[in-house]
Amino acid sequence: MADAITPRSEDYSQWYHDVVRHARLADYSPVRGCMIVRPNGYALWENMQAGLDGMFKATGHRNAYFPIFIPQSFLAREAAHVEGFAKECAVVTHSRLKVGDDGTLDVDPESKLEENLIVRPTSETIVWDTYSKWIQSWRDLPILLNQWNNVVRWEMRTRLFLRTMEFLWQEGHTAHATRDEAMEETLRILDIYATFAEDWMAMPVIKGVKSAAERFAGADETFCIEALMQDGKALQSGTSHFLGQNFARAFNCQFQNRDNELEYVWATSWGVSTRLIGALVMVHSDDRGLVLPPKLAPTQAVIVPIYRSDEDRVAVLEAASVVESKLRASGIRVELDAREGFRPGWKFTEHEVQGVPVRLAIGPRDVANRTVELARRDGGEKQSVPVDGIVASVQEALDSVQFGLFEKALAHREANxxxxxxxxxxxxxxxxxxxxxxxxxxxxxxxxxxxxxxxxxxxxxxxxxxxxxxxxxxxxxxxxxxxxxxxxxx
RNA sequence: CGGGGUGUAGCGCAGCCCGGUUAGCGCGCCUGCUUUGGGAGCAGGAGGUCGCGAGUUCGAAUCUCGCCACCCCGACCA
CATH class of the missing domain: 3.30.110.30 (C-terminal domain of ProRS)
Structure with a gap:
């Protein structure tokens, strides 16, 4: 951990890579292009999931799960869709291996499947095959489902979080009786994505429509949120698709309307992925490591005790755990880093690299004065605050960091x-x-x-x-x- | 798939050109002591199919051939 993070000015993509590795968000995997999401990275994802999932539920969506394997023939049903995804699909052709006499392991040719299965690159086809069975009447509509899952797209060039062959995401799939209702849904989700990006991630975004060339394969219209990274490159951070009746036609999904006529169902789909973690890194972090917005930070405040003698140790830990209890009781995600064998300076650096928004240090002097040293990750001055008002001080610092990060990112975007x-x-x-x-x-x-x-x-x-x-x-x-x-x- | 590069300890590398004791260095790791308000110091220690396979040779990390993997740059992409 002692090796330095490459400065942004020197090599931005190396810097990004260094931050991800030093903050222990992810590791490379034995399989090229895939990644191991480490606990720090996964905790961030869980917080993102919690925020988004709440907003989906609040707008009437429910979670479900569709299988990872899709019959190969399904993909071919929608012309634009197959065109868009055929080149990047992992295909399952056999169902077992065979151990040879010499101990080698090989695909058992006897186990060839009747029909190849593809590993989902996205689930429109299997969802619409299913919806066609569920929907007969206008009374069956709308269907508002979401699923949290993984998908695989066989990418040529990959980068941790930003583009990996397997990634985690959510994909919403909705079915509606009218065009207007589907379009309304598409835009509702776009608003949720924008709100999440700005209020939770502190990342300003532009809402827009994709040109035909950039549109999702199979959509009539793709809406997106676009964010600007610190190096001046844009990152598509979420998409919401108005699918028209394309998938309903491809999967023969019709319903009988109030006038007793058969109509194809109107569709939307929408998703955000672990790419958001990459966005978070690239928008806020600095040359010292990760910088996290408090609303998403797994640990919002860390307490580092400082002591020499055993007497000091007892007194300092006592004071630190009082502060810890107060903060935790007020709902702040706090960690008391009482690990032995690590010096305070080492801990400071480690929590800084990992992006903890607020650091509290408590030493003998603080115990004597009934104070705590408070430092903000976003670069503010260290300050000494009284233990008595510690909850308010920390809460204020967290709010201020959250707001400050957004303002700074917005100013950067405006300037660029x-x-x-x-x-x-x-x-x-x-x-x-x-x-x-x-x-x-x-x-x-x-x-x-x-x-x-x-x-x-x-x-x-x-x-x-x-x-x-x-x-x-x-x-x-x-x-x-x-x-x-x-x-x-x- | 085209162009370039790299494979030696957990990580980063030296050694290879010019073959020759027991393959080194930094970081990390383990043990002990001293330390602790911004990545500590000293001492001791563990850890290696030198990417894989052939070949040349008395002798190969080093030379030759083949294979494999990964990285970077391009075309494709949430």
Missing amino acids: TTSVDSYDDLRGVLDDKGGFVRMHWDGTSETEARIKDETKATIRCIPLEGYEEDGVDPVSGRPSRGRVLYARAY
Whole structure:
């Protein structure tokens, strides 16, 4: 742990990697492209799950579970969907191994499956096959389900949390009687994602619509939240899809409406993944390690006792555990780090690397003065606060860190969002400054593809707010209805 | 799949070009003592199929051939 974290200015992606490893969020696995989520990382995920799950439930959704294996033929049912996912599916072809005479292990050719199974890259197909059996009448609608699970997409290049072959996520799948209702649901979830990102993760996001090229395979419309990382690259942090009747048609899912007519069901699907952990790291952390927003931090406050003699030790631990009890009773996630054999300075650094928002140190001097030393992870000065008001002091510090992180990230995004009116300026800003670039777009895939090809930047989204403005696409010279957000992205 | 690189202790590396005692170093780990208000010091100790397989040689981590794995850069992507 003593080895240093590469500074952001030197090598941003190495820095990201160092922070993830030093904070013990994840490890590489023996299988290329997969990761082992360590307790620190998983605790973060559990807190994210808790926050999101509460919001899903509050809007009428229920959790369910669909199987990890999907018949290969299902994937082929929806044309755009198969096109989008066929190239990255893990396929199960056999059901057993055979131990040879020499002890070697091999696939038993006798066990070949009648039909291949694919490991789900997402579950639309199996969900809609199921919904087609559940839905007959308008009275069966809507269906509002979510599932927390893992999916596999056989990626070429991977990075811990940001892109792994297997990842954890939630996928919501809803079925509706009308187009409007499905669209309303799509946007409701988008709002939940944006609220979660901003209020819990302290990460400002732009809500928008994807261009046709960036749309989910099988969707009529993909909505997204886009965030800006510290290095000026964008990260798609959540998507909510209006699927129209595409999957209902593919799986023959019809219902009888109030007028006794058969209609295809309207669908949505939506998801956020452990990629959010990567976003959290890239938005807030610094050269000393992880920085976590208090609302998601597994440990919100850590107490480090400091002592020399045995008498001091007894008195300090006594005082520390009183503080611990008070904080815990008030609902703060607190940890008393009373481990022997680690010096205080070592503990300070360790908790700092792991992003604990507030650190309290208690030594003999504090015991004598009935005070505690309080230090904020986001860089504020250390201060001495009285034990008597410790709950209020810590709560205030936590609130202040949560707010401060959001404000800082927002200021960074504002400072790195640039409006341009020429292709040269777009290139210039992308190369020299990075960030989001607002520019007019004629709405064609040709223009978008040309820009992507020549600059590596993509249209991150057509923002839902502040988009409309008549103008001219500087690349094609054709008229434009508004400015879209260009950026290089993860 | 194309281009480049690396495989030696848990991690990071040296040694290889020019073959030759018992394969080293830093960090980490174990034991003991001293320490403890920002990653402690000293002493002792454990830990190795040198990626795998052939070959050359009296002798291979080192030379030759083959294979494998991983990393970086590109095309694909939540």
